[in-house]
Amino acid sequence: MSDTTIEQIPDSEPTAAVPAGDEQLVAMLVDRARSEGLQLTGEGGLLQQLTKRVLESALEGEITDHLGYEKHGAEGRGSGNSRNRTRAKTVLTDVGPVEVKVPRDVAGTFEPAIVKKRQRRLSGVDEMVLSLSAKGLTHGEISAHLAEVYGASVSKATISTITDRVMDGMAEWSNRPLDSVYPVRFVDAINVKTRDGQVANRPTYVVMAVTARGTGTSRGSGPVTAARARSTG
Template sequence: MAADLLDEQLIGQLVDRAHAGGIRLTGEGGLLQQLTKRVLESALEGEITDHLGYEKHDKVGAGSGNSRNGICSKTVLTDVGPVEIAVPRDRQGSFEPQLVKKRRRRLAGVDEMVLSLSARGLTHGDISAHLAEVYGASVSKSTISTITDKVVDGMAEWQNRPLDPVYPVVFIDCIHVKVRDGQVANRPVYVALAVTVDGARDILGLWAGDGGEGAKYWLQVLAEIKNRGVEDVCMVVCDGLKGLPDAIGTVRPQAITQTCVVHLMRASFRYAARQDWDKISKALKPVSTPPPTQDAAEERFLEFQEAWGRKYPAIVRLWENAWAEFVPFLQFVVEIRRVVCTTNAIESVNARIRKAVRARGHFPNEQAALKCVYMAVMSLDPTGRGRKRWTMRWKPALQAFDIAFDGRLSIGRR
């Protein structure tokens, strides 16, 4: 391990000597920069030794056909700031450094830092200013854009990766981003998040829409997911997306489509005066809070219709149109009801995405918007602690799914 190679006594001596000599530990000219310079130069010296096949000043090199040919100075941006290093050369010009490649001015750690900051919503200008302030390094916005563009290949590979054969439930939701296409306009980006048979979270993909999606659009999305190896989906939870239920019935006739109750409640408020929101919420709660049976839900809805139908017929019509996709979860036990009546499972993902999107204002094109959303998704839960809590929370529901859907999850455990 790397920690085993470090001599604590030697480190202490270096720190003490730096303090005694008035040398700072960090910052320009600090101890960390000097150590980074020495380590990089030592590693480069090792690389050219391997390339030539003999040590520096070794007589074996005489007449070998190639030899060291001095050095060239190069400033590279590292995690501790700009560092000027001496890069060895050979007479034939065949030496290709791997640690600090030719024409490269940044170490890999800097690229990772830029991608991390970008995923957390910082604009290219913010990242440039941050690097200048913290590390004293000048990195242009165009360079930062070049670094973040590297994720595009990874994004395409991720979007086309093979998927599991079965998922108990898939949540589909969308966030809106501002894209300049002649003029700035809102564009939906759809996120599909699945729960695996082991209770893990798996984001299946991202899809940009143009606001005119219908059954044809969703047929293409669902066909793509199917072609990536998904044989079965038990339930699909969504926000009444236009054309999606019809597409699910075509591609996944065995899947149950469930409308998110929380989104249905929010949509109801759009038709009501603000002063009536609390009253509407209380009146709909007996309907939206899972009653014991579908008949009981219908009775509670009729009571709501009698009380509010004359004043807000649009709310009644909204619920009537969504009723077929609202009631499916009522046939299941409480463990399943609790997790499929809303798209809350995907809300934490959307919150991270919205934070990154809001910081950018608007995007020059669809690809730039998708790149931002993809980086936000890839930065979720880097420690893995949230993944464990998520999995444990889903265990009771998965046991209920296994019973309710009569062994359909077993193909995911082969």
């Protein structure tokens, strides 16, 4: 399994050009967004939110494979077992504590694998989360990474089901509705240090913005390429 650490590049300045008369409003929006947690890492940061989405999507794939039918699927009627809500659980990850909703089944036979019962610490998903948010992995590559995270105890068919759910979850996040106007935009970057044969830093851009209501949101992310570096340098 690769060993990944995350180093955040120092805070960037707003990149939007602002008329002089609006400077006070923009400053107020930025201050409000920062006070409410416009950040990449740490409590409530972008990477925590994405890690939560990936883990919950994987867990949904697990219980779908365990029960043998999709959520609300007609084939589940009379099957003798079904979903039974969720329970909240906090796990410590490479990007901080993340609260996830772990699905349960009526029969009590479902044993989650990516976040096991009584497991409190989880590593090895941060690099995949970054790559997924930047659309940097294919279905096969995600399957291979998940197989590494899960280990040999999970079948290829189960990994395929889980991969489908993870990709669906990230696609839903990528296609979420956005505001038509953002008064302020921040372009930040992180260095992802991966030990896979040798240690190397891989910078990744993250675009965050402030809405007209003064709330922070993530616009997207992607790898730093030579062309992008020239355009922002």
